Amino acid sequence: MLQLLKCYSERRFIWLFIALTGFCFLLIALYFQYILLISPCVLCIYQRCAFLGLIGASLLAAIDPKSLLRHLGILLWIYSAAKGLQFAWEKVKIQSDPSPFHSCVLLMDFPSWLSLDKWLPFLFAPYSDCASQQWQLMSLDMAQYLIGIFAIYLFIGGMIFISQFVKPGGHHLSW
Template sequence: MFKFFYSYSQTRKAWLLLAISACMLEIIALYFQHGMGLRPCVLCIYERIAIFAILAAGLIATLAPKSAFRLVALILWLYSSWEGLKLTFEHTRLQLYPSPFDSCDFVVNFPSWLLLNRWLPTVFEAYGDCSQKQWSFLNIEMPVWLLIIFIAYFLVAIIVLLSQFLWFKKNSH
């Protein structure tokens, strides 16, 4: 199994697949917002940024999958999927156990050098309430679906990371 993931991680196709999957999630998020009129909350925007970072990781490694770019992209992928996992866990908790004393921020908080909500408000501005349930599929709310997606991204990233070291270590003897 590790041989497969090690070999596959050195192909453009694998990293392009990662980028395409993240891009599709972004397109779906924008459709939910602009096509269906769902109002993204602060956590939704932060989760969206985690997906954008996974998209960036896929594109970075696509440039040169057999170079150090692969490891840089893998670290970005791991970090982004872990952060996304934490965000969606918190978002799920807020929806399952809503409380007027426990909520997310009212506005997104970006660093002064990266004011995404000002530069591209149609994508990065939050309008909704994190505890409000706006959409579900198969009786599962959107944050739970995202939690499942981020868990999958994270687990695959862990396997790919392990394959970089276990397969290399096994073949270096």
């Protein structure tokens, strides 16, 4: 299994497919925002940034999947998936126990040299409070689904990371 994952991680197609899945999730977010008129909150925007990190990591690895870029892409992928999971978890906590003492801020906290909310407000500007639940499907809201999605990304990224230590032709890890 690990050898198969390592073999696949050395193919450009897989990395482009992972980037495509992240791009599809970004398109879904824009559909919710502009077609269904569901306003994003600060944590929603940070989750969009996590998807951009996944896309960037995949495209980085796709440049040359047999080189060091693959390893950098895997690490960036795991980091982005973990941050996305963290933001989704935080949003679920805020929604499940709304409190004036535990809420999200209303302004983005991007670095001054990367003020995405000013440059691309259609994609990165928050318009809602994190405690509001505006959409549900089968009694789960969007943040709960995103916990599952980011957990799957994190699991697959972790398995691919572990597979990089498998010796060719062997079943042992080479730590």
